[in-house]
Amino acid sequence: MEVLFEHKNSFSAVHRPYNFTFSRGAFQIVAVAYRGMVFRALKSKYFAIFLFLPLPQLMGRILAIDFGLKRTGIAVTDPLKIIASALITVPTHEVLAFLQKYCVEEEVDHFVLGLPLHRDGNPAQIAPQADAFAEKLEKLFPEKKVFRQDERNTSNDAKKIILQSGIKKQKRRDKALVDKIAAALILEQFMEENYWN
Numbered sequence: 001m002e003v004l005f006e007h008k009n010s011f012s013a014v015h016r017p018y019n020f021t022f023s024r025g026a027f028q029i030v031a032v033a034y035r036g037m038v039f040r041a042l043k044s045k046y047f048a049i050f051l052f053l054p055l056p057q058l059m060g061r062i063l064a065i066d067f068g069l070k071r072t073g074i075a076v077t078d079p080l081k082i083i084a085s086a087l088i089t090v091p092t093h094e095v096l097a098f099l100q101k102y103c104v105e106e107e108v109d110h111f112v113l114g115l116p117l118h119r120d121g122n123p124a125q126i127a128p129q130a131d132a133f134a135e136k137l138e139k140l141f142p143e144k145k146v147f148r149q150d151e152r153n154t155s156n157d158a159k160k161i162i163l164q165s166g167i168k169k170q171k172r173r174d175k176a177l178v179d180k181i182a183a184a185l186i187l188e189q190f191m192e193e194n195y196w197n
Contacts (some may be wrong), residue, residue, distance in 0.1 A: 037116035066154065071180050075087055084188045085184060
């Protein structure tokens with residue numbers, strides 16, 4: 001089952017379609033590449049670099065993390081870094097073990113960790129714990145960069161996306177669903193600022 005609709009990200013005036021799919025009982029959000037993205041990528045300044053990089057360097061995913069005290073949402077790009085997709089929500093005390101296993105199975109270039117801020121730009125209450133998690137991530141994966149991405153409004157935007165998707169009310173109450181969609185929005189913002197534009 002797929003539901004397509006338009007969502008206007010609060011950080012951009014561009015409308016993007018989101019493709020919701022049910023697969024093996026798991027609800028996934030896929031930020032679909034809007035028309036012309038691939039064409040623009042081929043014309044971008046990075047395309048010349050692509051021609052000379054070894055294939056493994058081109059095929060690494062970028063993994064985004066929406067850190068929470070109880071649950072942590074995970075999102076990833078495809079290997080070509082064209083699409084950002086919600087992956088999973090895991091208990092926070094298990095997230096490092098999950099990432100270790102995932103990075104063995106999949107090539108991950110670097111991580112994007114949400115930066116918890118209030119609307120006025122001051123650190124949110126959870127910021128110290130998120131910073132401590134970033135340090136653990138850097139120690140566990142010293143070969144991978146950990147980028148921080150402003151995550152203001154991503155949880156609220158995730159709830160709006162779920163509400164507009166037309167899924168049943170009981171499923172909309174699933175907090176784990178909100179977390180992984182928020183991670184996908186964090187990843188989308190990072191990709192727009194660093195790769196897609």
